[in-house]
């Protein structure tokens with residue numbers, strides 16, 4: 112085995128897009144088509160894949176080769192923090208859940224093994240003492256949720272779908288901003304939010320955003336200026352991956 116520092120950082124080898132742009136394939140902001148749109152998949156996965164490729168190279172294995180799956184199993188069985196979180200995530204795409212045969216953590220909600228795989232994944236973030244930045248953590252959560260949207264409430268998946276193009280370019284979204292976005296999605300504003308071309312407009316300037324909308328749609332929009340939306344998610348419903 113290659114020599115490892117504990118909690119090697121992830122997602123710092125790959126090319127990040129310089130700016131948010133429209134996906135030439137699905138037409139949405141690039142990343143939002145994940146994991147259905149091939150272009151969006153390539154864009155998102157290029158943040159993860161170089162770490163896995165470096166690990167393969169260190170182990171003198173080749174992509175798609177016989178040893179790759181065994182390495183993935185090894186990575187997932189090893190103690191938390193031995194490999195980067197990106198390698199953990201990538202390894203999860205190469206094996207199957209022994210109980211439901213889905214990719215681990217993407218099976219039906221009642222699959223106990225998937226739930227355990229999910230918990231193991233996030234233990235990296237919670238025990239790494241800051242080796243993953245808030246922006247990287249958010250991107251990790253977004254990808255994980257979008258790979259298994261049926262395991263989250265619709266509003267949670269929709270909110271990460273809105274955010275992922277901006278997370279890919281390194282934007283930082285606070286927990287409060289995520290919660291406010293969810294409230295807006297719950298209030299039926301997904302399409303309007305999806306039309307925001309910048310992160311600042313999406314999460315940072317709701318007053319300006321809604322003021323513009325009020326003109327178009329009437330005063331029933333006024334209440335949306337308040338971050339405390341009436342249907343904001345109860346704390347216990349939030350996925351335990353947002354810390």
Ligand SMILES: [Zn+2]
Pocket residue numbers: 134135136137138139141142143144145148149150151
């Ligand atoms: Zn796309």
Ligand SMILES: [Zn+2]
Pocket residue numbers: 208209210211212213215216218219222223224225226
């Ligand atoms: Zn399962």
